[in-house]
Amino acid sequence: MIIAIDGPAGSGKSTTAKKVAAQLNLMHLDTGAMYRAVALHILNQDMTKSHIHDHGFITQILDKIEIEFSSETNKIFLNGKDVSVEIRENRVSEFVSEVSAISLVRERMVLLQREIAAGSNVVLEGRDIGTRVFPNADVKVYLNADVNERGQRRFKELVKRGEEITLDEVIQDIELRDLKDSSREHSPLEKAKDAIEIDTTKLSIDAQVNEIVSLIQTNNKTGV
Numbered sequence: 001m002i003i004a005i006d007g008p009a010g011s012g013k014s015t016t017a018k019k020v021a022a023q024l025n026l027m028h029l030d031t032g033a034m035y036r037a038v039a040l041h042i043l044n045q046d047m048t049k050s051h052i053h054d055h056g057f058i059t060q061i062l063d064k065i066e067i068e069f070s071s072e073t074n075k076i077f078l079n080g081k082d083v084s085v086e087i088r089e090n091r092v093s094e095f096v097s098e099v100s101a102i103s104l105v106r107e108r109m110v111l112l113q114r115e116i117a118a119g120s121n122v123v124l125e126g127r128d129i130g131t132r133v134f135p136n137a138d139v140k141v142y143l144n145a146d147v148n149e150r151g152q153r154r155f156k157e158l159v160k161r162g163e164e165i166t167l168d169e170v171i172q173d174i175e176l177r178d179l180k181d182s183s184r185e186h187s188p189l190e191k192a193k194d195a196i197e198i199d200t201t202k203l204s205i206d207a208q209v210n211e212i213v214s215l216i217q218t219n220n221k222t223g224v
């Protein structure tokens with residue numbers, strides 16, 4: 001069974017997907033973390049940012065990258081190193097939209113996502129799961145929320161992690177990422193026609209989780 005949860009930054013995808021997966025004993029795959037790992041790897045290279053438009057450089061990077069997940073601990077490993085915390089740093093958030101717009105990167109990540117999910121019961125969260133990665137997913141959900149609310153959520157997370165940043169900067173970054181993610185040429189962020197949209201602006205995480213769990217359970221009973 002494949003559950004697709006898509007939506008913009010800060011819409012509550014990660015927390016919700018994690019809890020839905022835990023409640024129903026499904027695997028959880030955070031596909032944004034994969035793009036973040038690629039972005040981190042590129043940032044760690046000796047290069048200028050213009051390199052990312054160089055086909056040969058990106059091919060080399062992708063050939064050297066190994067991304068693994070531990071579904072028990074929800075950790076992500078980049079070439080054997082646990083980068084679960086590092087990929088959330090603001091320098092990665094600021095750069096990741098550019099990296100995820102590169103078609104070579106997307107092709108490789110989509111293949112990997114399909115490979116990891118093959119034959120399993122998985123909740124995948126991202127931007128293009130219901131439209132591109134698994135257009136035949138059993139349940140498709142599109143989470144959305146007001147940009148100020150999304151900014152507040154991200155801001156709280158970053159402050160907790162000790163980053164020095166203002167709420168305005170976080171909101172600006174989210175608006176810019178929304179624009180880049182939804183206007184890019186390859187698999188832009190968009191709601192699949194058959195996805196159920198949930199506005200999480202005023203919803204608690206538990207309410208979001210309950211709504212999605214009941215959608216999945218109804219789908220399971222009817223076998224739609």
Ligand code: DC
Binds near residue numbers: 033128129177
């Ligand atoms: O969900 P997130 O904020 O961790 O995602 C990081 C970036 O990765 C986001 O700016 C868009 C990109 N992304 C994507 O293009 N496709 C996905 N399936 C998941 C994330």
